[in-house]
Amino acid sequence: xxxxxxxxxxxxxxxxxxxxxxxxxxxxxxxxxxxxxxxxxxxxxxxxxxxxxxxxxxxxxxxxxxxxxxxxxxxxxxxxxxxxxxxxxxxxxxxxxxxxxxxxxxxxxxxxxxxxxxxxxxxxxxxxxxxxxxxxxxxxxxxxxxxxxxxxxxxxxxxxxxxxxxxxxxxxxxxxxxxxxxxxxxxxxxxxxxxxxxxxxxxxxxxxxxxxxxxxxxxxxxxxxxxxxxxxxxxxxxxxxxxxxxxxxxxxxxxxxxxxxxxxxxxxxxxxxxxxxxxxxxxxxxxxxxxxxxxxxxxxxxxxxxxxxxxxxxxxxxxxxxxxxxxxxxxxxxxxxxxxxxxxxxxxxxxxxxxxxxxxxxxxxxxxxxxx
Numbered sequence: 001x002x003x004x005x006x007x008x009x010x011x012x013x014x015x016x017x018x019x020x021x022x023x024x025x026x027x028x029x030x031x032x033x034x035x036x037x038x039x040x041x042x043x044x045x046x047x048x049x050x051x052x053x054x055x056x057x058x059x060x061x062x063x064x065x066x067x068x069x070x071x072x073x074x075x076x077x078x079x080x081x082x083x084x085x086x087x088x089x090x091x092x093x094x095x096x097x098x099x100x101x102x103x104x105x106x107x108x109x110x111x112x113x114x115x116x117x118x119x120x121x122x123x124x125x126x127x128x129x130x131x132x133x134x135x136x137x138x139x140x141x142x143x144x145x146x147x148x149x150x151x152x153x154x155x156x157x158x159x160x161x162x163x164x165x166x167x168x169x170x171x172x173x174x175x176x177x178x179x180x181x182x183x184x185x186x187x188x189x190x191x192x193x194x195x196x197x198x199x200x201x202x203x204x205x206x207x208x209x210x211x212x213x214x215x216x217x218x219x220x221x222x223x224x225x226x227x228x229x230x231x232x233x234x235x236x237x238x239x240x241x242x243x244x245x246x247x248x249x250x251x252x253x254x255x256x257x258x259x260x261x262x263x264x265x266x267x268x269x270x271x272x273x274x275x276x277x278x279x280x281x282x283x284x285x286x287x288x289x290x291x292x293x294x295x296x297x298x299x300x301x302x303x304x305x306x307x308x309x310x311x312x313x314x315x316x317x318x319x320x321x322x323x324x325x326x327x328x329x330x331x332x333x334x335x336x337x338x339x340x341x342x343x344x345x346x347x348x349x350x351x352x353x354x355x356x357x358x359x360x361x362x363x364x365x366x367x368x369x370x371x372x
Contacts, residue, residue, distance in 0.1 A: 007031060008306060009112035013125055017049075018275025018292035019118030024062050025300030033110065050286035055293045113309035115271040116299070121145045121221075121258060123277035132268040148282055148340050150187060150257040151208035151215075153231045155249040156199045167241035168192070171200070183237045187339055190235065190242050202249060203283070205338070206234045211254055221256040228252055257282055259335070262328045267316040270309065274299065279327040284338035287330045298323050 007030035012019045015036030023032050051059070117125025127143045162168040171179050171192060181190040191203040208215070210230075214223055231246040246252075260280040266273040274295035281288040302319045306312060335341050336352045 008114055008303065008309065008312070009033075010114045010116065011035060011110050011112040012116045012118055014118035014120060014123075014275070014277070016118060016120060016275065017289055018277075018295055019116070021293045021296030022116055022118060022274060022299055023296075025296045026303065029304065033112070035110065049289045052287060052290045055290040058293060058297050113270060114303075114312050117271060117273045117277045118275045119277050121260065121276040121280040123273065125271065126273055126277050129266070129268045129271055129273055130263070133265050145258040145280060146261055147208070148257040148259065148335075148338065149208055150205050150282075150338065150340075151211050152206070152255045152257055152283070153202065153204040153226070153234075153246070153249075153252055154255055155252045156195055156201050157245060157249055159198050159200060161245065161248060162192070162200060165241050165244070167239060168245065181238060181242050183235065185237060188235065188237075190238065190246075192245075202245065204231060204235065204246065205257070208256060210234075211256070215256050221258060223254040226252045226254050257338075259331060262331055264324075266320050266324065267313070270312045270316075272299070272316045272319065279324075279331055281327075281331045282334045282338050282340065284340075285330055285334035287334070291327050291330050294326075295323065 010026055010030050010032045012023055012032060012034045015034045015038075019034055019036070023034050026032050115125065117123055117129065119125055122145060130143055159172055163172050168179075171177070171194075178191060178193045181192070183189070185206075188204075188206050190205075193201045193203070195201045211223060215221065228247050228249050231249065231252060232243050235243055235246060258280065259282045260276075260278075263273075263278060266278045275292035276288070278295070279291065281291065298319055302315045302322075303312070306315055332349075333352070336346075336349065341349070
């Protein structure tokens with residue numbers, strides 16, 4: 001995809017959510033080329049992303065109307081224990097290395113004033129950017145994705161299945177939101193999230209042990225079409241209604257949960273990392289997409305009045321100064337929510353304050369009530 005505008009020649013490596021978001025904010029004043037290795041495929045529609053209020057506002061500014069999003073409201077969060085008893089309800093109050101030239105394996109060469117690495121958690125641009133900083137900052141281990149030790153079953157189920165179960169039906173009433181079912185194992189939880197008006201998505205976290213060999217052999221973070229009985233086996237300590245929900249799921253996939261350690265730098269010369277290439281986050285906070293989308297908006301802001309390629313490195317440094325601390329906060333919070341911090345880290349940080357996190361991320365408070 002290439003834009004017609006004059007200005008900087010910008011190459012975006014990766015046509016995922018982060019790359020396309022950056023293109024949308026940069027194309028007005030620049031010539032933007034998006035390079036994506038995969039063919040466009042819009043047939044996969046059973047994965048859900050969370051859009052926070054700040055990102056929703058940016059989408060509207062970019063001309064994306066609510067009618068385009070096919071979204072469902074998420075105004076409540078419920079937590080249930082292994083017996084199916086509701087234990088918590090939450091209500092939100094507001095409804096020089098780079099010139100920049102890159103050469104690809106098939107021999108094509110592209111040149112530009114700026115390279116944006118939006119090529120995901122397995123980014124090749126990241127390795128090139130970080131290699132220029134070896135010895136000047138600590139980037140040890142930052143190139144590779146970090147397995148969390150968790151995997152998650154993913155599937156969608158019809159709303160009618162919840163309506164017919166007295167334990168699960170509360171989620172299908174007037175209150176719209178996400179339910180978290182907890183068991184006796186500290187690293188297992190089952191999330192049930194509205195996907196659209198007729199379906200819910202299940203995300204069932206569990207230790208990845210039984211899948212590690214298959215993940216390594218396939219060199220993929222997704223194992224598709226897993227038998228439902230495998231999921232049921234992993235959640236025998238959960239309420240029978242949760243087991244039944246998993247047993248009736250179709251098209252069940254297993255996703256390896258990974259993220260990145262916090263990187264102190266995202267840019268080198270005229271190249272910058274964004275999205276999962278810079279700050280891959282576990283899904284527990286629900287803010288990976290939102291921070292990636294903010295990357296694009298922030299780049300558009302800092303490059304808005306740039307008139308020559310010589311000004312690009314300084315603009316990228318300013319972008320880092322503002323945006324890296326915010327992304328690091330989300331990365332840390334997501335590990336905290338998922339129970340992925342070390343004992344030393346937990347002692348240092350203390351108990352996670354979800355309300356304070358929500359207020360920091362998008363400026364609205366959160367009310368939490370504990371129910372008998």
